[in-house]
Every structure is written in C-alpha cells, then in structure tokens.
Amino acid sequence: MSVGEAVETEPRRRRPGRVIRFALTIGGVLLLLFGVPWWTLAGSGNAWPGPVRVIATVVFALALAAFPLLMFSGHGRHHRDGPAVIADTMLGVVWVLFVWSIIGQLFAAVLWAFGVDSPARSRIATVAVLTVSVVLLVWGYAEARRVPRVRRVEVPLPRLGAGLDGLRLVLLTDTHYGPIERSRWSRRVTEVVNTLDADVVAHTGDIADGLVEQRRSQAAPLADIQASMARVYVTGNHEYFSGAQGWVDHMTELGWEALHNRHVTVTRGGATLVIAGVDDRTAAGSGVPGHHADHEAALAGAGPGLPIVLLAHQPAQIAGAVAHHVDLQISGHTHGGQMWPFHYLVRLDQPVLQGLSRHSEHTQLYTSRGTGFWGPPFRIFAPSEITLLTLRSA
Incomplete structure (x- = not known):
C-alpha cells in the first residue's frame, strides 16, 4: 500500500461523546426534514380549520417518531425487509416534500410581493408543493423501477494497441438488490446486457443491501451475463454492511472474476489490456480481514507500458489511479445524485457526479449514475444507466 492510500485496518471505536453528537x-436533521414540510403544509399562513391542523400535526409527529425505528430495524444487523421498504419510501417522500416546501415558501414570498393576501397565498403555495411533489414522486418511482437505458460512450486510450481498438466494455454498478424484490428486473437487465455484444462486463460494486442468503435470487441472473473476454467485479461500500467476503465468494461462484486487489489481462490481435480492481476505500475500516484498497497489489506483475483499466467503486479513489498511471478508472457510487437536489451533497464528497472526466495527462475517469437505486425507490432528474464504453486506440 503506497503513501496516500487508506491505512486503517481496524474499525474505529465509538466514543460516548461522538455517539451523543x-x-x-x-x-436535528430529522426535525428539519419533517418540520419544514409540516410548517409549509399545515402551519404557516394557511389558516386551516383546527381539526385539519391537529390531524396533520399528528401524522407528521407519528412519522417523525416511527422513521428512525423503522430505519434501524430495516437497515440494522438483521436487514428486515418490511420495515426497510417503509422507511426508505418515507425518506424519499419527506425529502421531496422538504425540498419543495422550501421552494414553496419562496413562491409564497413572490405572491406576497405581487399583493396576494393571506391565507390565499399560503394555500396556493401549499397546493403547488403538493402537486409538484406527487408528480415527481410518481415519475421518480417509475424511473427507479424501469430497466436502465443504455448510455454509449467512446473513450480514447492512447496506449491501447490497435488489436483492441473498439473493445466493448459494459459497466454495471450499484444494483443494490435489496428489500424490494427485483428478480424480474435483474433478469431484464441481463437480457439488455446480452444484446450489447460485450467483450468485457464490469460490476463496480454495491451489488446488494443484505447478505448473499437474502439476495441470492435477485443476483442469480448475473450468472447468465455474457462477455467474450472477461466478467469482473469489485466491492463497493455497501458490501461492507452486507458480508463483503460472502459477496466476493458468491460472484466467483457465479463465474465472475473478483478483482480483490488483483488484475487480469485480455489480449486480441497482439494487443494486451490490464483490467485491475481495488477494494472500496471504506474496506480498510470495515474490520473484514484482508480488505483494503491496495493499488500496488492490484497491479503487481502487470507488464510495464500496458494500458490499464481500473475498477474502483468510488470516484474519490481517482488519486490512487493517477499515482499509478492508470489510463481509465471506472466507478459508480454517486447514483448521479439519485434525487435532485441531493447531487449538491454528493459533490461535497466526490470529485465527479457522472460521466467521463480527465484527472491527469494520462488518467481518465468514467462515473456511472448507477444501474439500480439505493433506499428510496425514486430517481428524480438522475436516470439510471447500463453503460457501453467503447475503447479506442490512438
């Protein structure tokens, strides 16, 4: 492991002060998330009849009290699917209501500037917030549950030999097989991938939320994905909540090469490409023995001067790719933000949200918006994708 890479090998112990903070x-975050919509829809200047305000207040209060309990039960150690589905859906709904409640308050201020009296302006803003929120939630649910569209991108790699010009690499990532049963969706994704005549298919992690035993049927169609040269996989951060080594072993059973800090090579027409993979950047602190991002181990023995494609779950791992003269890193993790405007928060942690970007004279990064979705079953202004990367030589 080189300087600048993660060096944690044990999970951090929680201190009482840190837990309290x-x-x-x-x-505080939950009070804002639930409180702002309550104020916009039930309070503010709406002047609703007393019983309406009481009912709305009780509903929001019960939701606020139930949400953390459902989230803990659903996404805790036992991964209980029923509570998880309810909590995730609540999170998506309240996020949309929160965002559009803030916009609704600004709208009400504009109405006030134009002389619209209270309570009419507050009620107009409330109806607008509810209408937009319902439309976005219905549309976002349909976007999340649909089979992703194919996104086609050409990537020039100057070191790629002519024999591999036009190599077709299909990228899947962030499938997040989870509490909502999606075996049929998974089969349809496999069918789409198998129409793309892939040379290489890569999965860059966050395969599932749950243990192999819980998500086996949803992951099963991965065994049927076809690639003429290689099928390769690396862990994402969610594997480290869901039995990471079990998923590494299971992907091997399904016929995939688990690039657990290692590489494979593919050759055609006298040209060779190194395809390497590193563990997720959270692996070192997970406590899973032998798991940490190690670029040097992943590239050990690779022929000097050969072009390198690196699988790394998070775009934030690009510094290691640059340091090791990787030609192209492929990543996921961001979901493209998944639910607008959450992408602004994603950008605080990641250098790129989605698409092809350059990070040095020799290193490019492609970041997928993800194939599935995490948690809330909604995608709003952040469509999912199956990515076909066509690699071009100089």
Whole structure:
C-alpha cells in the first residue's frame, strides 16, 4: 500500500461523546426534514380549520417518531425487509416534500410581493408543493423501477494497441438488490446486457443491501451475463454492511472474476489490456480481514507500458489511479445524485457526479449514475444507466 492510500485496518471505536453528537445531529436533521414540510403544509399562513391542523400535526409527529425505528430495524444487523421498504419510501417522500416546501415558501414570498393576501397565498403555495411533489414522486418511482437505458460512450486510450481498438466494455454498478424484490428486473437487465455484444462486463460494486442468503435470487441472473473476454467485479461500500467476503465468494461462484486487489489481462490481435480492481476505500475500516484498497497489489506483475483499466467503486479513489498511471478508472457510487437536489451533497464528497472526466495527462475517469437505486425507490432528474464504453486506440 503506497503513501496516500487508506491505512486503517481496524474499525474505529465509538466514543460516548461522538455517539451523543451523532445522535443530536441526526435528531436535528430529522426535525428539519419533517418540520419544514409540516410548517409549509399545515402551519404557516394557511389558516386551516383546527381539526385539519391537529390531524396533520399528528401524522407528521407519528412519522417523525416511527422513521428512525423503522430505519434501524430495516437497515440494522438483521436487514428486515418490511420495515426497510417503509422507511426508505418515507425518506424519499419527506425529502421531496422538504425540498419543495422550501421552494414553496419562496413562491409564497413572490405572491406576497405581487399583493396576494393571506391565507390565499399560503394555500396556493401549499397546493403547488403538493402537486409538484406527487408528480415527481410518481415519475421518480417509475424511473427507479424501469430497466436502465443504455448510455454509449467512446473513450480514447492512447496506449491501447490497435488489436483492441473498439473493445466493448459494459459497466454495471450499484444494483443494490435489496428489500424490494427485483428478480424480474435483474433478469431484464441481463437480457439488455446480452444484446450489447460485450467483450468485457464490469460490476463496480454495491451489488446488494443484505447478505448473499437474502439476495441470492435477485443476483442469480448475473450468472447468465455474457462477455467474450472477461466478467469482473469489485466491492463497493455497501458490501461492507452486507458480508463483503460472502459477496466476493458468491460472484466467483457465479463465474465472475473478483478483482480483490488483483488484475487480469485480455489480449486480441497482439494487443494486451490490464483490467485491475481495488477494494472500496471504506474496506480498510470495515474490520473484514484482508480488505483494503491496495493499488500496488492490484497491479503487481502487470507488464510495464500496458494500458490499464481500473475498477474502483468510488470516484474519490481517482488519486490512487493517477499515482499509478492508470489510463481509465471506472466507478459508480454517486447514483448521479439519485434525487435532485441531493447531487449538491454528493459533490461535497466526490470529485465527479457522472460521466467521463480527465484527472491527469494520462488518467481518465468514467462515473456511472448507477444501474439500480439505493433506499428510496425514486430517481428524480438522475436516470439510471447500463453503460457501453467503447475503447479506442490512438
């Protein structure tokens, strides 16, 4: 492991003060998430009849109290699917209501500037917030559950030999097989991939939320994906909540090469390409023995001067790729933000949201918006994708 890479090998111990600060932070965030929509829809200047305000207040209060309990039960150690589905859906709904409630308050201010009296302006803003939120949630649910569109991108790699010019690499990532049963969706994704005549198919992690035993049927269609040269996989951060080594072993059973800090090569027409993979950047702190991002191990023994495609789950791992003269890193993790405007928060942690970007004279990065979705079953202004990368030589 080189300087600048993660060096943690044990999970951090939680200190009482840190736990209290975390609990207070989460509590404050939840009060905002639920409180702002309550104020916009039930309070503010709406002047609703007393019983309406009481009912709305009780509904929001019950939702606020139930949400953390459902989230803990659903996404805790036991991965209970029923509570997880309810909590995830609640999170998506309240996020949309929160965002559009803020916009609704600004709209009400504009109405006030134009002389619209209260309570009419507040009620107009409330109806607008509810209408937009419902439309976006219905549309976002359909976008999340659909089979992703194919996104086709050509990537020039100057070191790629002429024999491999036109190599077709299909990228899947962030399938997040989870509490909503999606075996049929998974089969349809496989059918689409198999129409693309792939030379290489790569999965860059976050395969599932849950253990192999819980998500086996959803992952099963991965065994039927076809590639003429290689099928390769690396772990994402969610594997480290869901039995990472079990998923590495299971992908091997399904016939995929688990690039657990290692590489394979593909050759055609006298040209060779190194396809390497590193563990997710959270692996070192997960406590899973032998898991950490190690670029040097992944590239050990690779022929000097050969072009390198690196699988790394998070775009934030690009510094290691640059340091090791990788030609192209392929990643996921961001989901393209998944639910607007969450992408602004994603950009605080990641250098890129989606698409092809350059990070040095020799290193490019392609970041997928993801094949599935995490948590809330909604995608709003962040469509999913199956990516076909066509590699071009100089």
